[in-house]
Amino acid sequence: MLRGRTSGPNPFGPFVAAIVVAALIGGKSEVKTLFARLVRARVGWQYYAVIFGLPIVICLAAVAIVLPLFGLRPVLPAPDKFRELPERFIFIFLFIGLGEEPGWRGFALPQLQKNHSPLIASLILASLWALWHLPLMGNEFPWLIVPAFLLSLFGATFVLTWLFNRTNGSVLLPMLFHATVNAVGAGLIFPLFSGTVLLALWYVYGVIWFCAGLAAIRSSSPRPDR
Numbered sequence: 431m432l433r434g435r436t437s438g439p440n441p442f443g444p445f446v447a448a449i450v451v452a453a454l455i456g457g458k459s460e461v462k463t464l465f466a467r468l469v470r471a472r473v474g475w476q477y478y479a480v481i482f483g484l485p486i487v488i489c490l491a492a493v494a495i496v497l498p499l500f501g502l503r504p505v506l507p508a509p510d511k512f513r514e515l516p517e518r519f520i521f522i523f524l525f526i527g528l529g530e531e532p533g534w535r536g537f538a539l540p541q542l543q544k545n546h547s548p549l550i551a552s553l554i555l556a557s558l559w560a561l562w563h564l565p566l567m568g569n570e571f572p573w574l575i576v577p578a579f580l581l582s583l584f585g586a587t588f589v590l591t592w593l594f595n596r597t598n599g600s601v602l603l604p605m606l607f608h609a610t611v612n613a614v615g616a617g618l619i620f621p622l623f624s625g626t627v628l629l630a631l632w633y634v635y636g637v638i639w640f641c642a643g644l645a646a647i648r649s650s651s652p653r654p655d656r
Contacts (some may be wrong), residue, residue, distance in 0.1 A: 440529070441525055441530050444533020444534055444562070445532045448536055448537035452464050452537055464537055467532075467602075469602060470603075473596075473598070473603065477593060477603055478603070480593065480607075481593070481603055481610055482606070484589070484642070485607070485611045485614050488638050489614055492631055492635040493631065500626075500627050502627065507618045507619075507622060511617065519609050519613040522608070523606065523608075527604075527605035531601050531608055532601055534559060535591075535604045538555055538558070539551060539552075542555060543595075548591050548650040548651060549647050551591065553584075556587035556588075559583060560583055563583070567579075575628075575629065575632045577636070578633040579632065580636070581637060581639060582636040585636070585639030585641070586611065586639055587643065588643030589607075589639075589643050590604050591647060591650050592646035592650040595650045595651055615635070
């Protein structure tokens with residue numbers, strides 16, 4: 431999802447697949463567990479601070495590093511971009527977050543962590559998530575940006591594993607996190623830049639995400655559902 435539009439696979443594919451496979455392997459109880467994770471909102475306030483704050487901090491940090499390299503002054507998004515932000519966030523949350531996260535974090539991640547460590551499970555899941563984005567590569571993500579995008583994707587996967595495990599298997603928070611990342615990055619920050627500056631921003635952004643993810647995954651361990 432980039433700049434408020436979508437292309438490639440239908441984002442609801444992972445959600446539908448998760449329901450079907452959960453029903454096949456565990457019946458009604460497994461589907462019930464999946465849906466229970468979607469509304470698990472009673473977690474510590476600090477996790478809400480992470481989902482809404484970390485994407486903003488990482489974007490601003492990347493901009494703060496790149497601007498001096500090119501001798502540029504800080505710029506702000508146009509006022510209309512800020513006015514559009516709530517609508518953009520809600521759209522991404524309901525269309526992208528709800529469509530993808532129940533599949534990736536609601537079903538695949540807990541299944542993978544039954545037999546693998548959080549790190550290995552995340553590496554497997556990130557690879558699947560990258561393949562899911564393959565139709566966007568060379569389209570919404572130019573090929574020069576793809577390696578940086580993959581860095582950010584793997585880093586975000588590590589953070590999301592940490593978030594899922596720390597919030598007793600909440601999928602609502604990954605949905606909110608996904609919407610925040612897309613709304614802030616694609617909606618506000620990246621449209622401000624172009625050419626070489628945008629390319630540099632993407633790589634700095636990707637490296638920061640990857641480093642944040644590595645730090646998070648080191649303290650991640652699965653906790654059983656209540």
